[in-house]
Amino acid sequence: MTTVDAREWAGALSEAASKGYVYLDLLTAVDDGDRIDVIARVLDPSTMDAVMLTTSVASEDPLLPSIVASHPAAAWHERETAEMFGVTFAGHPDPRPLILRSVHERPPLRRSTPLVERLATPWPAAVDPAVERRPRRQQLPPGVRTEWVDQP
Amino acid sequence: MIEGRTYRVAEAPSLRVQVANLGLACCALEVESAVRMGLLIPEAESDGPAERTVLLVSGTVTEPLVPVVEAAVLSVPGASVMAFGACASTGGPYWDAPTVVNGVDRVAPVDRYVPGCPPRPDALIDALVGRSVVDGGSS
Amino acid sequence: MTALPRRGVIALIPDDCTSCLICVQECPTWCISLDSHTEQVAEPGARRPRTVSVLDRFTIDFGLCMYCGICVDVCPFDALAWAPDVDYSAASRPGLVQDTGTLASWRIDD
Numbered sequence: 001m002t003t004v005d006a007r008e009w010a011g012a013l014s015e016a017a018s019k020g021y022v023y024l025d026l027l028t029a030v031d032d033g034d035r036i037d038v039i040a041r042v043l044d045p046s047t048m049d050a051v052m053l054t055t056s057v058a059s060e061d062p063l064l065p066s067i068v069a070s071h072p073a074a075a076w077h078e079r080e081t082a083e084m085f086g087v088t089f090a091g092h093p094d095p096r097p098l099i100l101r102s103v104h105e106r107p108p109l110r111r112s113t114p115l116v117e118r119l120a121t122p123w124p125a126a127v128d129p130a131v132e133r134r135p136r137r138q139q140l141p142p143g144v145r146t147e148w149v150d151q152p
Numbered sequence: 153m154i155e156g157r158t159y160r161v162a163e164a165p166s167l168r169v170q171v172a173n174l175g176l177a178c179c180a181l182e183v184e185s186a187v188r189m190g191l192l193i194p195e196a197e198s199d200g201p202a203e204r205t206v207l208l209v210s211g212t213v214t215e216p217l218v219p220v221v222e223a224a225v226l227s228v229p230g231a232s233v234m235a236f237g238a239c240a241s242t243g244g245p246y247w248d249a250p251t252v253v254n255g256v257d258r259v260a261p262v263d264r265y266v267p268g269c270p271p272r273p274d275a276l277i278d279a280l281v282g283r284s285v286v287d288g289g290s291s
Numbered sequence: 292m293t294a295l296p297r298r299g300v301i302a303l304i305p306d307d308c309t310s311c312l313i314c315v316q317e318c319p320t321w322c323i324s325l326d327s328h329t330e331q332v333a334e335p336g337a338r339r340p341r342t343v344s345v346l347d348r349f350t351i352d353f354g355l356c357m358y359c360g361i362c363v364d365v366c367p368f369d370a371l372a373w374a375p376d377v378d379y380s381a382a383s384r385p386g387l388v389q390d391t392g393t394l395a396s397w398r399i400d401d
Contacts, residue, residue: 279380
């Protein structure tokens, strides 16, 4: 996996395309907390060799150039990554949401975005302290992050 | 996205099953399996009119699929709607996902809920005709 | 030997359940819930009575269950087991929730 600077993202992909890696296999993102990693895997269809490129953008204002010029298949992947992770792909020819219909206040796949249903649904394993006298360590249900509970 | 396949129930041939598999329906494999086991038979012209039609809806109902589910239900007027599998019944394992609608019944009234992830073919037949066809059974 | 999952249903042996809640905690889809209370049992020769949990109600919502079998695996007392029954479709959403009586009536694999 090759890590490139965000400013060189489009250039690195374009260079890969000029070397034969013209087929976009995957473009997605991983939320690492204060930064978002964007990952692209591109293939050379004549040899089926693949290279993986990754870059990081700040979670606060994730902005990255679109790679649709060198890899047209990235158009849908970038639209999905934009709506799910809140990454803006500058220069995307058609930046409409791809999958989501309703407006989500925060990008659903960000770790900081609460899973509202899990937060709002009583966890059946939560022990009512009024009934249960044995001391138990405070447990959060699986899939619920501490930071969600502290959020307004 | 939707397959319009129609079947008759082997042991109740006047019962027509119309299958609407949504985008993400692993349960579709179980319908295929029911066909292979001879429990469902692809409908033929010689079958004559059906007394009752069941619209079998399987798969995860995501937001963009809501109009597709609505259209599928409207396309078979008078049919009983069967939610086949956990996703179609309640959202299933994806009940907490922000983009998933928790069950077909949020879109259209459901007459029969068949749980299972996925349901076995004999669970389908049981839900259609009201009793187990395979006693014990292995899969 | 543990019976392999056959995607029938998950059955309960109520007498073996100690209401320890491990299955409820481990269930990824939150489809299990149970109610219990504690009772004091006096034992001959024992200085103090023993506190035991008594199961009041055990439910599995098969509308949510994904048949992963984690509950069967984690139960320390083998009170949950696979059963081949399939006759549990329902005409309403609440009908997919099965309680102690039904869960105990299913035929557990040998």
